[in-house]
Every structure is written in C-alpha cells, then in structure tokens.
C-alpha cells in the first residue's frame with residue numbers, strides 16, 4: 001500500500017514530473033483534478049460550475065518559484081485572470097501561493113507582487129485568497145497577509161487545522177475581522193508542529209469551524225469530509241447561523257456530487273479550480289489525500 005508520507009515525499013521531487021509526462025495516459029488522469037493547461041480551459045470549467053450554482057476560485061498552478069522571471073509571469077497571468085473574470089462575468093475570485101509570487105526569493109519582492117494582485121482585484125471588485133503552504137512558510141505568509149489586509153481589505157487567508165498553532169492564529173485573524181478558509185492541511189509536517197493523528201485534526205477542525213461560524217464574518221469551510229460537513233450544518237442550525245453567512249469549499253474533481261447537493265440544499269458553495277502546466281506537486285498532494293487514487297492513476301496510465 002502506498003503511504004501518504006511517500007506520496008508527499010514524491011510531491012516534492014520536481015524531476016519526477018518529466019518522468020510522468022512521458023506516459024500518454026497522463027493527461028486524462030490529471031484532468032480529473034486539473035481544469036486544463038490554459039486560462040480558457042479554466043474559464044470554461046468555471047462557467048459550467050457557475051451554471052450549476054457553484055462559485056469558484058482560480059488557481060494558476062505554481063509554487064516554490066526561484067526566479068524573478070517565473071514570478072513575474074505568474075503575476076501577469078493572475079492580472080489577466082482578473083480581467084477575464086470581469087469580461088466573462090465568471091463568478092470567481094483568485095487563490096495564490098506566496099512561494100509562487102517570490103517568497104523564497106525575497107520577502108519584500110513577494111509583498112510587492114502580491115500587492116499588485118490585491119490592488120488589481122480591488123479595482124475589479126474582486127477578492128484574493130492566500131493559500132497556506134508548509135509550516136516553514138506560515139509566519140511569513142501571515143505577515144504579508146496582515147499587511148495587505150490592513151492596506152486593502154479584499155484579501156483572506158487559509159488556516160490549517162492540523163497545526164497546533166492554528167487556534168491562536170485564528171483568534172488573531174478574527175480580531176482583525178478578516179475572512180478565513182479553514183482546511184485540514186495538505187503537507188508533510190513533523191509531530192512537533194502538527195497533530196499526527198487524524199482524529200485530533202478532525203476534532204480541531206470542528207472546534208475552529210465553530211469559532212469561525214460564531215464570528216459573524218463570512219468564512220470558507222473547505223473539506224470533502226462528510227462528517228465535518230454534517231458538524232458544520234448542525235452547528236449552524238443550532239446557533240441560528242444562516243446559510244448565506246458562510247460557504248463550503250471543495251477541490252475541482254473531488255466530490256462534485258456533494259458540492260451540488262449542498263448547493264441544492266441552499267448552501268453557498270465554491271470550487272477551487274486549478275489550471276496550468278505546473279501540475280505535478282498539486283496532483284501528488286491530491287493522491288496523498290487518498291492513496292486509493294493511485295490505483296485509479298495506474299489503471300488509466302497502462303490501459304492502452
């Protein structure tokens with residue numbers, strides 16, 4: 001059985017991408033989780049989701065950028081995405097990773113790049129969500145987020161229930177009045193920083209979800225876990241939190257049935273829609289979340 005840890009290790013081995021793309025069946029397999037290679041593919045996928053009552057967030061795949069040329073190209077892509085959202089009327093915001101915008105190159109450079117996006121989103125009456133990466137980036141990510149939140153307001157953050165520190169971070173962010181996307185956390189972390197047992201992660205997720213729902217601020221509850229979703233619905237009902245006061249979020253290609261069901265029940269729902277050529281680490285993290293997906297991949301790769 002392939003373990004989560006092994007898949008997360010592989011997700012960090014960039015050179016393997018070149019190995020995988022040699023298989024002709026691979027594009028079919030990645031298309032389960034990735035909307036396509038270019039912006040038109042993503043717009044098409046998002047407009048289709050919108051028709052079904054699902055809003056979206058664009059993710060132009062990229063992370064761990066080490067050159068300014070790459071970071072600049074990503075900034076330009078996102079500026080273009082914001083224009084295309086307005087032009088097409090797509091109901092979508094954008095999600096960005098700070099290492100994609102140069103965090104590993106220089107903090108001030110990354111801040112400048114992220115500011116360009118938040119500023120442009122503000123002009124387009126849109127919103128930027130800053131994804132959370134592994135725990136070595138948490139402080140820097142929160143600092144940049146806080147600075148831009150105070151400057152512009154139209155930016156939100158992601159917090160991960162698997163980190164011990166998150167409850168404190170969540171209290172700080174709530175005190176600012178900012179919007180949070182709560183997720184469990186997708187990276188390989190040490191026991192010194194993150195709960196090693198799934199049941200503790202789940203218990204923390206529920207505890208944090210309750211704080212978010214009671215805050216009166218519009219947050220995103222990002223999970224495919226039916227028990228987390230049921231706990232959220234129950235808590236909202238008990239506390240009189242309306243269905244318009246928060247949203248459920250899921251990843252493109254994972255549990256669309258559940259997203260549609262929630263939309264039909266009157267909940268607000270959003271899909272995270274990744275596109276682009278740099279799919280390898282994102283795709284491997286999706287396999288790590290459900291190692292059974294590896295068999296789905298292998299079957300498709302070798303079937304013909």
Ligand SMILES: Cc1cc2nc3c(=O)[nH]c(=O)nc-3n(C[C@H](O)[C@H](O)[C@H](O)COP(=O)(O)OP(=O)(O)OC[C@H]3O[C@@H](n4cnc5c(N)ncnc54)[C@H](O)[C@@H]3O)c2cc1C
Pocket residue numbers: 130131132133158160183184185186187222223224225226228249250251254255271272285286287289290293
């Ligand atoms: C909108 C969104 C944004 C996210 N942003 C971030 C981020 O910024 N930083 C970060 O660290 N993580 C992020 N994540 C990932 C998150 O941290 C988890 O790794 C991921 O959502 C799996 O956790 P789960 O809550 O679905 O529960 P799990 O307990 O992992 O899964 C519950 C059930 O959901 C289904 N499922 C879950 N994942 C998959 C999959 N890949 N394929 C098929 N079925 C699956 C399975 O049926 C599984 O049994 C995001 C997730 C979502 C939904």
